[in-house]
Amino acid sequence: MMDTLQHLLAGFGVALTPMNLAIAAVGALIGTMVGLLPGLGPINGVAILMPLAFAMKLPPEASLILLAAVYIGCEYGGRISSILLNVPGDAGAIMTAMDGYPMARKGQGGVALSISAWSSFVGSVIATLGIVMFAPLLAGWALSFGPAEYFALMCLAFACIAGLMGDAPMKAGLAAVIGLSLSCVGLDSNSGVYRFTGGDVHLSDGIQFVVVVIGVFSISEILLMLQQHHSSAGMITETGRKLFNRQELAQTWWGTVRSSVVGFVVGVLPGAGATIASAMTYSMEKRLTDKEGTFGQGDIRGVAAPEAANNSAATGSFVPMLTLGVPGSGTTAVMVGALALYNITPGPALFTQQPALVWGLIASLFVANVILLFINIPMVGVFTQVLRVPNWVLVPGILAVSAVGVYAVHATTFDLVLMTVLGVMGYLLRKQNVPMAPLILGFVLGDMMEQNLRRALSITNGDASILVESPISIGLWLAAAAMLLLPPLLRSLRHRKPQPTVVGQV
Secondary structure, eight states: OHHHHHHHHHHHHHHTSHHHHHHHHHHHHHHHHHHHSTTTHHHHHHHHHHHHHHHTTOOHHHHHHHHHHHHHHHHHHHHHHHHHHSOOSSGGGTTHHHHHHHHHHTTOHHHHHHHHHHHHHHHHHHHHHHHHHHHHHHHHHHTTOOHHHHHHHHHHHHHHHHHHTTTOHHHHHHHHHHHHHHHTOEEOTTTOOEESOTTOGGGTTOOOHHHHHIIIIIIHHHHHHHHHHHHTOSOOOOOOOSSOOHHHHHHHHHHHHHHHHHHHHHHHSTTTHHHHHHHHHHHHHHHHHOSSSOTTSSOTHHHHHHHHHHHHHHHHTHHHHHHTSOOSSHHHHHHHHHHHHTTOOOSTTHHHHOHHHHHHHHHHHHHHHHHHHHHHTTTHHHHHGGGGSOHHHHHHHHHHHHHHHHHHHHOOHHHHHHHHHHHHHHHHHHHTTOOSHHHHHHHHHHHHHHHHHHHHHHHTTTOGGGGGSSHHHHHHHHHHHHHHHHHHHHHHHHHHSOOOOOTTOO
């Protein structure tokens, strides 16, 4: 333990040099701005800056500090458009919109933004402490996850989705199936056969995440805003308080801590990511604390939990990257490429061969989170002014940003047409009260789920017993079954509970 503290102190010596401190501040600000723009996300932000950092001939530790600050800054920024416009900045912020946007509509946009910034800070700090204390142990545990365990984990995530919707599991299931179907479009990586493309070459690479998320969230939201403007109903006119109060902090504190711990554990699993973490913790908090049935209607606990989880998971994804050389997320995969530019191979030997790099990066995560907290809390008033912009200005602005984000993927007008079609589809589904979060989660997890199932079955030549062989997979299957069966069972028991009789009643 003393060695760890000495290494961490040496790391702060690296992170707190004037140049690295300035680099962390610039990266945090850029990351927040990139995360604010729907569709860009942390992968694009880090990928854009990686060649720039190398071209500037920054030292490897400074380059990694810049990219890490951009990464966690994007996780902070993704919540802003999710709460204010119901357009998630990235996949990890999908669950934040479920209660964040209703809070904004009720005139509590400032409170939602400030509590989400605080929860993001707590989640990232707890995860960074986890890296310091448990990185070698958790990396060894993550090695025990094979394709069968990952498939079971994905099934648990889908079971959590069904649990999110309370009395409407069929609509959640329909949305998840639509998302899974969209994820199957494109080239089958195993057989090389094109699936569900209709012979269109534009679909050969599949449907891009940016196109789907912009379509079903941004375009459908624009159509709803236009409808509300036409009917002069439902428009946001009040931004409310800018900061959360002590009572709201106490109300969300333990949920934030719980979600941070769960998010970190999920983030350590390579490929699991912030999307699964936020979905699982939102469902967990709904089961544990939502006695009034207010989740999904603007409950502050439904904002704090997923924000703590997705930031904790994003920070936790550094564990497999640093200790195993296995990227824990798409963004850390880009960062592995950045290390390759400096001829540095991440893995167990990195802690002994490059201690200044590793511990400087870990210390910079603490520093960047403090910077981000000081950036995001004072700027809540600036962000909430978005709600005061009239629809005739806001709608074209959202449409322009969305179109640029989609066009930048392949630079084809086909993606813009597909975005519009998906937007109309999302609008019609939302008019029928079909939730969009399960659709996006199904789309994000579908490919990983299919690939892990195929890998597991290929190991045993098609014998499905591999899916229930290890204690980890059995535990995950039992948890998924509990998520599916317990909610309707508890509801039926509540309905059967005998009503109290009134004395003297005939």
